Amino acid sequence: MSTATRPSQGVPALYPGGLPRPARTLVMGIVNVTPDSFSDGGRWYDPGRAVAHGLALLDEGADILDVGGESTRPGAVRPSAEEELRRVLPVVRELAAAGAYVSVDTMRAEVAARAVEAGATLVNDVSGGLADPAMLPLMAQAGVPYVAMHWRGHSAGMQANAVYDDVVADVVDELRWRVEAAVHAGIAPDRIVLDPGLGFAKSPEHNWQLLGRLQEVAALGHPVLVGAARKSFLGQLLADPATGLPRPADQRDAATSAVSVLAATQGAWCVRVHDVASTADAVRVTARWGRDVTAVTPGTPLF
Incomplete structure (x- = not known):
């Protein structure tokens, strides 16, 4: 696999802490280097195909490419650290060399460090x-931005933990504790991004409540990443009325774009998606609309 060469058109402007600085909600394109993802089923498992897919997402308007070597679908079995490294490192290396702003999707400090x-x-x-006690100290040392998602256990049994008094209040509290742990470990506050964890130990109703009250997550004072891409709660909403069967994962992109627009109106820093082209269009339209709305109603900014 030869190193791709192309201009660094995928790298957005940065804040001093290293986070991309948006003029609108950013778009994170998903590059799953796994054989068992629920949505693309190993389509990009080969490193060469994964790199080509990432470059295509850049051309479609991705601001960030998120490379992951471990499926987090419900019931997924974890690969070894060695296998995860084998999957992600060549893809990260090639895409970064091509000028992309690359994120690595991992719960392991060793994988994060190598990536x-x-x-x-x-x-x-x-x-x-929470999955690896070495992660927060590593991130403090590495000095790169860090996304902390709300999490209550590994995929194999996480849905048993989908019990809340008030899902939004509970998620906000638990994310606040993660921020405190990260800062205590030495991670600069301006490098922390929060993700409410849609679909992770959440029922469909929990996901909808979190989306409807996303500003309460944003009120913690950190950029918010929303990852609704093709998730099962969208499939259930769009179930076939005749059979009751959920809409297949690869037919949920329009619904994902709708969620991305609604997240953008609540100030989401970034949305994580498979279908970059339509989402990139959608967030640009939302940003343009938002400028007119705030001009008419000052004091109620959307972004």
């Missing part, structure tokens, strides 16, 4: 530092 060495400039940890 940063290979050129990743953001670490997206769905466990928020």
